[in-house]
Every structure is written in structure tokens, then in C-alpha cells.
Amino acid sequence: MTSRYSFVAKEQIDVFHRRADQGHHRRIRWLMSDTDCWWDPFKSIGDIAVVHVDLIPDQGREAEALAWLDGEEHSRWQRFQSPVAQRRYVLCRAALRAILCRQIGCPNESLAFQAANHGKPFALVDGLPASISFNVSHSGNHGLIAVAPTGRLGVDVEERAPRRNLENLIEGVFSPREKAELESLDGCQQLYAFFRSWTIKEALVKAYGKGLSMKVSELEIPEDMRRGATRCICQFSQIPDTAWCLEDIGTKAFAAAVAHEVSPPS
Numbered sequence: 396m397t398s399r400y401s402f403v404a405k406e407q408i409d410v411f412h413r414r415a416d417q418g419h420h421r422r423i424r425w426l427m428s429d430t431d432c433w434w435d436p437f438k439s440i441g442d443i444a445v446v447h448v449d450l451i452p453d454q455g456r457e458a459e460a461l462a463w464l465d466g467e468e469h470s471r472w473q474r475f476q477s478p479v480a481q482r483r484y485v486l487c488r489a490a491l492r493a494i495l496c497r498q499i500g501c502p503n504e505s506l507a508f509q510a511a512n513h514g515k516p517f518a519l520v521d522g523l524p525a526s527i528s529f530n531v532s533h534s535g536n537h538g539l540i541a542v543a544p545t546g547r548l549g550v551d552v553e554e555r556a557p558r559r560n561l562e563n564l565i566e567g568v569f570s571p572r573e574k575a576e577l578e579s580l581d582g583c584q585q586l587y588a589f590f591r592s593w594t595i596k597e598a599l600v601k602a603y604g605k606g607l608s609m610k611v612s613e614l615e616i617p618e619d620m621r622r623g624a625t626r627c628i629c630q631f632s633q634i635p636d637t638a639w640c641l642e643d644i645g646t647k648a649f650a651a652a653v654a655h656e657v658s659p660p661s
């Protein structure tokens with residue numbers, strides 16, 4: 396089936412960044428749309444590439460994407476209860492396959508995925524764990540895929556749609572200090588700050604891989620970042636011996652954040 400290979404032949408761009416902490420160059424390559432890819436380069440952060448995935452309904456794309464999935468992914472796609480969940484999954488997973496195949500340099504058929512203890516997916520090539528970091532998030536019509544050569548990596552995106560139970564969510568997710576700051580805001584400002592902080596925390600727990608089995612209210616976002624800084628390097632007592640780079644990559648259309656493990660000094 397030609398569509399299974401079509402993404403390998405598409406024009407690519409190379410995004411090249413210096414790893415300041417290690418003093419060497421690593422290449423992150425991704426596909427640039429020359430025809431009808433539904434994903435596009437969104438942002439580069441050091442050696443991390445973030446790709447935006449367009450999740451608007453499109454039967455042609457969904458059919459093409461489905462043809463790239465393996466048997467296990469196909470069964471998972473069938474188990475989703477709603478067409479919206481199916482669409483998000485298939486469009487993000489096929490884009491992820493295209494990006495990882497290009498980056499690793501393997502055919503689609505060699506690539507498979509497994510999930511770690513708390514559900515975080517990792518890639519296998521011909522049955523062996525691939526040496527690449529990635530994470531995926533989707534919300535509404537937007538998906539984000541972050542890819543890096545090494546280091547634990549998390550990404551989260553949330554459309555800023557009004558939430559009915561905002562007070563309960565604030566109660567469960569934020570520290571007393573964060574709560575007081577959010578509660579001092581009203582209306583749109585509160586919603587904006589809520590999603591910003593939410594995505595930062597979720598990117599962190601996704602990078603760590605334990606998801607919401609962690610007590611996120613105890614992972615307080617550093618003050619600089621709460622006050623508007625878009626990037627910080629920080630540590631949390633719940634995650635000893637690891638420093639994290641947190642980056643707010645939100646736009647007008649959605650809140651979004653990336654968390655990446657900072658390499659220990661060599």
C-alpha cells in the first residue's frame with residue numbers, strides 16, 4: 396500500500412540546535428508539509444522540536460493516517476467510543492510515526508509502541524527500545540508532539556474552553572499559594588492563568604511519566620514562572636536529583652507547555 400510509505404518521501408527540513416549544556420550538536424529533523432500533511436513545525440526549544448497537529452475533521456486524512464497504524468493501534472482506535480477520540484488518536488499517532496521514522500531513519504513497519512508502568516508510551520524499532528524522547532498531547536482541534544534526542548520529555552496542550560467546575564479543579568490541582576493567586580483573578584484572566592498553570596504542571600508529570608498518580612498540588616510552579624516568565628529551570632523535592640526545564644509555549648488559540656529533564660553536568 397503506497398500510503399504506508401508516502402511520508403518517508405516527503406520534503407524534510409533540518410532543525411539544528413546546539414546543546415549548550417553538553418557542547419555538542421544534535422539534529423532534530425522533522426517533515427515539512429509539501430502536500431497535505433496535517434502536522435507542521437511549531438516551535439524549537441534548544442534541541443526539542445515541537446510539532447503542531449491539525450485535528451480538524453477530515454475523512455481523507457483520517458483514512459490515510461489509519462493505514463499507517465499497526466494492528467495493535469488499529470484495535471485501540473476501534474475501541475474508542477467517540478469519533479472525536481478516534482480522530483485525535485489516529486491523526487496524532489500517524490504524525491508521530493512519520494516524525495519518528497524520519498528522525499530515527501527506520502521504515503514505518505519497524506516502528507512499534509509500548510507503554511511504561513503509568514501509561515507513558517515509548518518507541519521500539521524492530522523490537523528494541525529506540526533512543527529518542529517524545530510526548531504527545533491533544534485538546535480540541537490541536538495536537539502537539541514534542542521530540543528530543545534524549546531526556547525525559549512531557550508536553551501538554553489545552554484549549555481555553557470555559558470549565559463548569561473550575562473551583563473544584565483549582566482546589567485539587569494547585570498549592571495554597573497558587574490557589575490564592577488564581578482566586579485573586581477574575582473572569583478571563585483567571586481562566587487564562589488556570590490553563591497556563593495546568594499545562595505547565597501536566598507537562599511536568601507527563602515528562603516524569605507518572606501522570607496524575609502524582610500529587611500535582613504539591614508540585615508548586617516556581618514564582619518567576621507564576622509571575623509570567625516563559626521559561627525556568629527548577630527542581631522539586633518529590634522528584635529528587637532531577638532538574639527540569641519548564642517552558643510556556645501557549646498561543647492565543649491554546650495553552651501549552653513543555654517540560655524537559657535537564658542533563659546532569661558532564
Ligand SMILES: CC(C)(COP(=O)(O)OP(=O)(O)OC[C@H]1O[C@@H](n2cnc3c(N)ncnc32)[C@H](O)[C@@H]1OP(=O)(O)O)[C@@H](O)C(=O)NCCC(=O)NCCS
Nearest residue numbers: 484513514515531532533551596597601604605606607611
Ligand atoms: C497522561 C495524563 C497525565 C494526561 O492526559 P490528558 O491530559 O487527558 O491527555 P493528553 O492529551 O495531554 O495526553 C495524552 C497522551 O499522553 C501520553 N501518555 C499517556 N500516559 C502518559 C504518562 N503516564 N506520562 C506521559 N505521557 C502519557 C499518550 O501518548 C497519550 O496520547 P495517546 O493515548 O493518543 O497516545 C493522564 O494521566 C490524565 O489522567 N490526565 C487527566 C487530566 C487532569 O486531570 N490534569 C490535571 C492537571 S495537572
